[in-house]
Amino acid sequence: MIETAEDVRSVTLALVGLSHHRTPLEIRERLALAGDQLTAELRRLSGRFPGTELVLLSTCNRTEAYLFSQQTVDPVELLGEMAGGRQINIAHLSDQLYQHDGPAAVRHLFRVCSGLDSMILGETQILGQVKTAYLAANQAGTTGKVLHALFQESFRAGKLVRNQTRISEGRVSFGSVALTFAQKIFSDLRGKTALILGAGETAELVVEHLLGAGLENLLIANRSAERAAELVRKHGGEWLPLEAIAKHLHRPDVLIGSTASDRPLIHAAAMREALARRGERPMLMLDLAVPRDIHPDVGTLDPVFLYDLDDLQQMVADGLGRREAEVAKAEALVKDHCDRFDLALSEMDLEPLIASLHRRGAVIRTQELDELFARQPFDEVQRRQIEKATQRIVSQLLHDPVEEIKEAAKDGNSYFAFQFFRRLFRLRDGENR
Amino acid sequence: MNALNLGEKALLLGSLLFYFSGAMQGLSFLFSRRDRGVPAVPVILFGFLLQTVFIGLRWRQLGSFPPGHGRFEALVFMIWTVILVYLTVQARTRAPSLPAFVMPVVVVLFGGVFLSIDETDSKTPVFREYWVYSHMVTAFLAYGTFVVAFVMGLMYLIQERQLRAKKMTRLMSRLPPLETLADLAYRAVLLGFPLLTYSLVLGAARAAMQGTENWLADPKVISAMVTWIFYAAFLAARLARWLSGRKVAYFSILGFGGVLFTYLLTGLIMGGAHPFQ
Numbered sequence: 084m085i086e087t088a089e090d091v092r093s094v095t096l097a098l099v100g101l102s103h104h105r106t107p108l109e110i111r112e113r114l115a116l117a118g119d120q121l122t123a124e125l126r127r128l129s130g131r132f133p134g135t136e137l138v139l140l141s142t143c144n145r146t147e148a149y150l151f152s153q154q155t156v157d158p159v160e161l162l163g164e165m166a167g168g169r170q171i172n173i174a175h176l177s178d179q180l181y182q183h184d185g186p187a188a189v190r191h192l193f194r195v196c197s198g199l200d201s202m203i204l205g206e207t208q209i210l211g212q213v214k215t216a217y218l219a220a221n222q223a224g225t226t227g228k229v230l231h232a233l234f235q236e237s238f239r240a241g242k243l244v245r246n247q248t249r250i251s252e253g254r255v256s257f258g259s260v261a262l263t264f265a266q267k268i269f270s271d272l273r274g275k276t277a278l279i280l281g282a283g284e285t286a287e288l289v290v291e292h293l294l295g296a297g298l299e300n301l302l303i304a305n306r307s308a309e310r311a312a313e314l315v316r317k318h319g320g321e322w323l324p325l326e327a328i329a330k331h332l333h334r335p336d337v338l339i340g341s342t343a344s345d346r347p348l349i350h351a352a353a354m355r356e357a358l359a360r361r362g363e364r365p366m367l368m369l370d371l372a373v374p375r376d377i378h379p380d381v382g383t384l385d386p387v388f389l390y391d392l393d394d395l396q397q398m399v400a401d402g403l404g405r406r407e408a409e410v411a412k413a414e415a416l417v418k419d420h421c422d423r424f425d426l427a428l429s430e431m432d433l434e435p436l437i438a439s440l441h442r443r444g445a446v447i448r449t450q451e452l453d454e455l456f457a458r459q460p461f462d463e464v465q466r467r468q469i470e471k472a473t474q475r476i477v478s479q480l481l482h483d484p485v486e487e488i489k490e491a492a493k494d495g496n497s498y499f500a501f502q503f504f505r506r507l508f509r510l511r512d513g514e515n516r
Numbered sequence: 517m518n519a520l521n522l523g524e525k526a527l528l529l530g531s532l533l534f535y536f537s538g539a540m541q542g543l544s545f546l547f548s549r550r551d552r553g554v555p556a557v558p559v560i561l562f563g564f565l566l567q568t569v570f571i572g573l574r575w576r577q578l579g580s581f582p583p584g585h586g587r588f589e590a591l592v593f594m595i596w597t598v599i600l601v602y603l604t605v606q607a608r609t610r611a612p613s614l615p616a617f618v619m620p621v622v623v624v625l626f627g628g629v630f631l632s633i634d635e636t637d638s639k640t641p642v643f644r645e646y647w648v649y650s651h652m653v654t655a656f657l658a659y660g661t662f663v664v665a666f667v668m669g670l671m672y673l674i675q676e677r678q679l680r681a682k683k684m685t686r687l688m689s690r691l692p693p694l695e696t697l698a699d700l701a702y703r704a705v706l707l708g709f710p711l712l713t714y715s716l717v718l719g720a721a722r723a724a725m726q727g728t729e730n731w732l733a734d735p736k737v738i739s740a741m742v743t744w745i746f747y748a749a750f751l752a753a754r755l756a757r758w759l760s761g762r763k764v765a766y767f768s769i770l771g772f773g774g775v776l777f778t779y780l781l782t783g784l785i786m787g788g789a790h791p792f793q
Contacts, residue, residue: 253684260684264679267675267679267689267691267694268679268693268695269693270692270699358760362757363758363759363761363763364760365695365760365761385760385762386761386762390682398682398683398684401683401684402684
């Protein structure tokens with residue numbers, strides 16, 4: 084029976100989760116689930132909380148449970164059950180958890196799909212991750228009418244926001260900036276060579292972007308053979324001792340500086356020779372080191388395109404700034420979508436709700452009539468008159484509430500009106516779906 | 517007999533309008549948010565068809581190869597060769613930004629066409645000779661390639677500027693990579709140079725055989741030879757791998773200056789007897 088506000092809350096669409104905003108990586112990592120593990124967990128949780136529609140979104144940056152249920156289900160309890168399975172006590176994370184109900188849950192999901200809640204604003208990976216989560220839940224059989232509608236709409240929302248705003252445009256990482264420059268200097272990265280001086284993590288990330296776009300040959304010049312060996316193992320390529328790079332400067336098309344040297348390692352004079360040896364073909368140079376590995380004079384040479392850390396940071400900041408300028412527009416689009424979805428949801432709800440109320444009326448009427456006719460002998464005519472009169476009573480009593488709820492359904496904010504309606508008439512599971 | 521009739525005027529104007537439309541479509545692509553394909557090409561192709569028909573009609577009307585009959589016809593033919601070379605390049609390279617740069621140049625050249633619309637000369641039987649035809653056709657084809665190389669050079673410099681400005685701009689993403697532009701410029705010259713050589717050799721042989729006096733001192737001839745030497749040096753330096761992309765662009769742009777001078781200005785400014793009777 085629905086007796087308390089908590090009960091109302093639980094017959095509801097809800098979401099509970101942890102994300103990169105407040106939860107450190109070590110915990111997020113442990114909660115991350117994929118593939119068969121995810122499907123198994125969905126089934127397990129569905130068994131523990133029967134009659135609950137459930138989707139688990141589990142990525143390296145967030146773990147969220149979306150649920151819709153008729154019973155009294157505490158979303159936190161459900162997430163706690165999931166976390167417990169990974170040896171994490173949810174009670175210790177209560178200040179990191181966030182919870183949303185009804186329209187707020189819808190809005191959250193739409194924002195997530197639009198990239199508005201991501202660590203890197205506007206990133207596009209998340210949409211694919213949400214789709215994967217939804218498909219996994221389908222496979223595990225834990226989705227139902229409401230979550231189907233919700234997730235389908237969220238994909239549309241995510242796509243729309245990205246198409247109609249610039250929230251996903253521009254380059255916002257060193258790697259993608261570097262790749263863009265490379266693609267505007269060289270007609271084809273295949274067959275090109277990159278040389279990393281040193282072996283910083285950023286340099287590795289940048290090279291990964293280039294390798295991903297078709298660059299084939301990698302040279303690593305490092306003092307430490309082990310660190311270089313690690314990179315070679317991961318990405319292939321050739322190791323050169325750092326002291327010997329002067330002889331190899333003509334080989335790379337892309338040169339990345341990333342050593343801890345306190346002086347520049349590459350100067351214009353040496354570069355001039357190397358460029359002549361290369362037939363003056365263009366060279367992209369990215370100096371990620373501080374202090375710089377490449378002397379700035381090198382950037383004045385004709386075929387050289389030199390970008391240092393400041394340049395790259397500025398471009399990333401510009402890109403992020405442009406995305407941030409789109410946030411207001413994106414949020415407005417999300418709100419619009421939420422309103423429309425809420426309307427659709429209420430339309431879905433409306434008929435069954437009215438039908439269940441009528442059924443309640445019919446059940447009560449039938450019960451009372453049966454009892455009356457059992458106690459008192461009425462003739463056919465009297466019976467019919469009583470039946471008709473009682474029918475009219477029930478219809479008239481229910482007429483106004485039904486009209487009111489239909490009115491409420493047309494208005495955008497019907498969600499809580501519906502919840503209250505259910506509560507008012509104590510309509511429950513089995514009766515209204 | 518030489519004035520354009522109504523049909524010819526319509527064809528000429530029609531091709532200009534289509535080229536202009538191509539230019540507008542190209543430019544709007546350059547500045548638009550969405551990354552569309554190359555919508556300008558069908559429009560340009562149609563304009564090219566109209567212009568081809570126009571040249572054919574003029575040929576029939578004049579009785580011989582039109583460019584021999586004066587500046588107007590020659591400019592029309594030059595534009596035709598530029599479009600021909602451009603379409604060839606466009607067919608091989610997916611570079612949707614090309615129309616935005618090539619077509620405005622074509623429209624400007626068309627301006628020259630309308631300025632000289634009444635300068636058609638009906639005599640000159642010398643142009644009935646095969647050698648002279650070939651000399652002119654190959655010269656114009658060569659000019660067409662050099663104009664395209666010029667545009668590639670311009671685009672190169674613009675793109676290089678974008679890259680050195682250290683900002684991500686939409687223009688940068690719309691323009692092709694530098695390597696592609698330098699390569700296209702070089703290959704256009706590589707195509708045009710033999711054509712120019714053939715043209716000059718034919719012209720020299722013809723003049724020598726005819727015993728024309730002092731043909732070597734004619735300004736147009738000198739200018740053409742300087743242009744030839746210039747492009748020869750360009751190709752040689754490029755083959756020796758001495759030239760960076762930027763220098764390739766500079767050569768392509770300067771070379772076009774030479775072409776303009778040779779063709780248009782020597783006649784205007786310095787007189788001289790070319791074409792020789």
